[in-house]
Amino acid sequence: xxxxxxxxxxxxxxxxxxxxxxxxxxxxxxxxxxxxxxxxxxxxxxxxxxxxxxxxxxxxxxxxxxxxxxxxxxxxx
Amino acid sequence: xxxxxxxxxxxxxxxxxxxxxxxxxxxxxxxxxxxxxxxxxxxxxxxxxxxxxxxxxxxxxxxxxxxxxxxxxxxxxxxxxxxxxxxxxxxxxxxxxxxxxxxxxxxxxxxxxxxxxxxxxxxxxxxxxxxxxxxxxxxxxxxxxxxxxxxxxxxxxxxxxxxxxxxxxxxxxxxxxxxxxxxxxxxxxxxxxxxxxxxxxxxxxxxxxxxxxxxxxxxxxxxxxxxxxxxxxxxxxxxxxxxxxxxxxxxxxxxxxxxxxxxxxxxxxxxxxxxxxxxxxxxxxxxxxxxxxxxxxxxxxxxxxxxxxxxxxxxxxxxxxxxxxxxxxxxxxxxxxxxxxxxxxxxxxxxxxxxxxxxxxxxxxxxxxxxxxxxxxxxxxxxxxxxxxxxxxxxxxxxxxxxxxxxxxxxxxxxxxxxxxxxxxxxxxxxxxxxxxxxxxxxxxxxxxxxxxxxxxxxxxxxxxxxxxxxxxxxxxxxxxxxxxxxxxxxxxxxxxxxxxxxxxxxxxxxxxxxxxxxxxxxxx
Numbered sequence: 001x002x003x004x005x006x007x008x009x010x011x012x013x014x015x016x017x018x019x020x021x022x023x024x025x026x027x028x029x030x031x032x033x034x035x036x037x038x039x040x041x042x043x044x045x046x047x048x049x050x051x052x053x054x055x056x057x058x059x060x061x062x063x064x065x066x067x068x069x070x071x072x073x074x075x076x077x
Numbered sequence: 078x079x080x081x082x083x084x085x086x087x088x089x090x091x092x093x094x095x096x097x098x099x100x101x102x103x104x105x106x107x108x109x110x111x112x113x114x115x116x117x118x119x120x121x122x123x124x125x126x127x128x129x130x131x132x133x134x135x136x137x138x139x140x141x142x143x144x145x146x147x148x149x150x151x152x153x154x155x156x157x158x159x160x161x162x163x164x165x166x167x168x169x170x171x172x173x174x175x176x177x178x179x180x181x182x183x184x185x186x187x188x189x190x191x192x193x194x195x196x197x198x199x200x201x202x203x204x205x206x207x208x209x210x211x212x213x214x215x216x217x218x219x220x221x222x223x224x225x226x227x228x229x230x231x232x233x234x235x236x237x238x239x240x241x242x243x244x245x246x247x248x249x250x251x252x253x254x255x256x257x258x259x260x261x262x263x264x265x266x267x268x269x270x271x272x273x274x275x276x277x278x279x280x281x282x283x284x285x286x287x288x289x290x291x292x293x294x295x296x297x298x299x300x301x302x303x304x305x306x307x308x309x310x311x312x313x314x315x316x317x318x319x320x321x322x323x324x325x326x327x328x329x330x331x332x333x334x335x336x337x338x339x340x341x342x343x344x345x346x347x348x349x350x351x352x353x354x355x356x357x358x359x360x361x362x363x364x365x366x367x368x369x370x371x372x373x374x375x376x377x378x379x380x381x382x383x384x385x386x387x388x389x390x391x392x393x394x395x396x397x398x399x400x401x402x403x404x405x406x407x408x409x410x411x412x413x414x415x416x417x418x419x420x421x422x423x424x425x426x427x428x429x430x431x432x433x434x435x436x437x438x439x440x441x442x443x444x445x446x447x448x449x450x451x452x453x454x455x456x457x458x459x460x461x462x463x464x465x466x467x468x469x470x471x472x473x474x475x476x477x478x479x480x481x482x483x484x485x486x487x488x489x490x491x492x493x494x495x496x497x498x499x500x501x502x503x504x505x506x507x508x509x510x511x512x513x514x515x516x517x518x519x520x521x522x523x524x525x526x527x528x529x530x531x532x533x534x535x536x537x538x539x540x541x542x543x544x545x546x547x548x549x550x551x552x553x554x555x556x557x558x559x560x561x562x563x564x565x566x567x568x569x570x571x572x573x574x575x576x577x578x579x580x581x582x583x584x585x586x587x588x589x590x591x592x593x594x595x596x597x598x599x600x601x602x
């Protein structure tokens with residue numbers, strides 16, 4: 001989780017990612033950020049995020065995003 | 078049948094009572110028949126194209142669904158008897174078949190749209206390049222084809238991604254694809270949002286009817302008092318770029334910004350209000366767009382359903398696609414920053430080129446789309462610079478003055494780009510834009526100039542009053558939806574507001590004999 005928070009903070013240092021639960025709905029993460037974020041996550045976690053999983057529900061909080069990464073890692077196993 | 082025709086009002090006057098008088102289980106059939114009547118009024122050709130989309134999307138989604146089920150059964154049966162590799166091979170076989178069905182259906186539907194929208198333009202282009210006679214002829218675009226094709230493709234892709242349940246009844250699917258209020262100019266609706274709502278039984282609610290009536294009337298108010306009035310002047314300005322240059326172009330930018338806003342949001346207000354009359358919540362397409370502080374924000378608040386559609390079905394899949402990933406890896410030698418940016422930047426430009434092309438086959442639209450993309454990318458690149466500026470001058474950048482400046486800057490930037498929408502050629506649009514910096518003719522503008530555009534001073538006065546009313550309403554909407562606040566004052570107050578709106582339309586609206594209340598601007602897209 002800490003690794004993910006670091007990536008998120010690189011994008012938006014001003015945001016408290018541990019508390020924010022509407023990153024997409026509040027316009028903090030916009031489409032541009034999301035794609036950059038996916039590139040970083042794929043590099044760091046060695047997972048592939050498919051297009052169908054790019055939804056506000058998955059990207060609205062660090063917690064939901066981490067859950068997505070964990071489920072993708074599980075699928076790979 | 079135009080929204081602004083008496084025939085349409087009569088159509089609604091018959092349909093709404095009928096919808097609530099029939100048994101609830103057949104309400105959706107009444108809506109479907111209403112769609113057929115609405116489409117039938119627009120002509121047989123349009124009905125044929127629409128039917129082709131419904132049939133092909135229905136067959137494709139049923140086939141994809143069947144392949145999913147067969148895959149699950151087959152893989153389950155293979156579990157005890159086959160190796161993991163063999164099961165993977167079988168799964169890939171099913172995936173390939175689904176992809177073939179998907180691509181075939183996409184080809185048919187995008188193909189229809191492509192031929193209708195761009196056939197003649199491609200004919201003209203090839204003729205000019207190859208010096209041969211032009212092939213293809215201008216085909217009349219059928220009503221709402223860009224909107225229902227996109228909604229249908231969205232549903233098809235959602236089924237392919239297994240994010241929605243497949244609709245097994247072709248008539249129920251037909252109801253979603255052909256829902257008549259959306260055929261005029263959208264919004265581009267999603268099946269998971271609209272599909273079930275259209276099929277659900279609805280009980281009449283006087284409060285909802287009144288609320289819907291307020292929204293519809295406000296839509297007509299904007300369209301008939303502001304949009305149709307200002308469009309006369311905008312058309313006159315665009316028709317003679319050599320005469321109306323310099324400061325006339327600045328006037329045109331402002332008039333077109335107000336006109337397009339009143340026209341498009343007015344049409345969507347009518348659509349959403351009609352939806353409410355049938356108990357259906359149609360997606361919002363605008364969120365006070367002219368209050369945006371930059372162009373990216375503006376595009377998240379203007380024609381939101383088109384932006385969402387492109388994001389969901391083109392931008393994200395393209396950005397994370399295999400070729401983009403490979404490109405990103407190959408560009409690593411140019412630096413990490415470049416390799417990370419390349420897929421995003423390419424996808425952004427492609428999506429903006431497509432957004433431009435979606436609006437029409439003219440080169441002006443492609444250039445408009447690409448310029449929007451370039452401005453967005455430049456703003457992204459300048460973000461660190463902005464951050465430094467904000468950190469250096471925090472009091473200034475948090476002031477109302479600075480926020481006002483960013484809003485005005487965004488409106489002017491967008492209005493400049495929209496000149497490409499006004500003129501017939503890219504050359505005319507750029508010529509008009511640059512003439513603002515070389516020709517100073519405010520004198521000519523106010524000494525008879527703007528009176529020669531088909532509107533009187535009284536017309537400009539009414540339009541200005543309309544613009545101020547729209548502005549005031551947008552400001553008021555910041556706290557809470559204005560309709561809720563009106564409705565909270567009770568039925569009598571709401572009816573009074575409704576009557577005032579209708580009264581002002583009757584006095585100041587452009588309608589009736591001698592006027593041609595036009596089609597909505599976005600209907601041509």
